[in-house]
Amino acid sequence: DQITFFLLCTGLRVGEFSALKDSDIEGDLIHIRQAKTKAGIRTIPLPHGLTVPERRASRTIEENIKKRYGHTAHDTRHTFTTLAVQAGIDQRIIDAIVGHVQSNNISLSVYTHIPPEALRDAMEKVLEIC
Numbered sequence: 001d002q003i004t005f006f007l008l009c010t011g012l013r014v015g016e017f018s019a020l021k022d023s024d025i026e027g028d029l030i031h032i033r034q035a036k037t038k039a040g041i042r043t044i045p046l047p048h049g050l051t052v053p054e055r056r057a058s059r060t061i062e063e064n065i066k067k068r069y070g071h072t073a074h075d076t077r078h079t080f081t082t083l084a085v086q087a088g089i090d091q092r093i094i095d096a097i098v099g100h101v102q103s104n105n106i107s108l109s110v111y112t113h114i115p116p117e118a119l120r121d122a123m124e125k126v127l128e129i130c
Helices: 002-010 014-019 058-069 075-086 091-098 106-111 116-129
Strands: 029-032 042-045
Touching: 002 014, 002 058, 002 075, 002 116, 014 058, 042 091, 042 116, 075 091, 075 116, 091 116
Parallel strands: none
Antiparallel strands: 029 042
């Protein structure tokens, strides 16, 4: 299933994926403009070769994943994070991709910035494992 694979390889929430508008997708960048937290507002690069599948309603996606795989759609975020850890990706980069607050460490969260190339490299590594 293309949507499940896409969620596994990007770490997007089902609601984020379903809410994407055409204007949120610019070439190989996905802009999450609405999220449940400030950290959730982010831009993530698509790994080479991964395209955005046709979007569907969250409920339809949830039901399909539950029926086909016996898991919740949210489990795809857990899998993405696990794959990213297995690929040796820095936790700050994983947090930036999935839209989590980056750290309780003020120095790390305020004074370090993640270059777009690091995000792209991380996404490529996860896709290799997917």
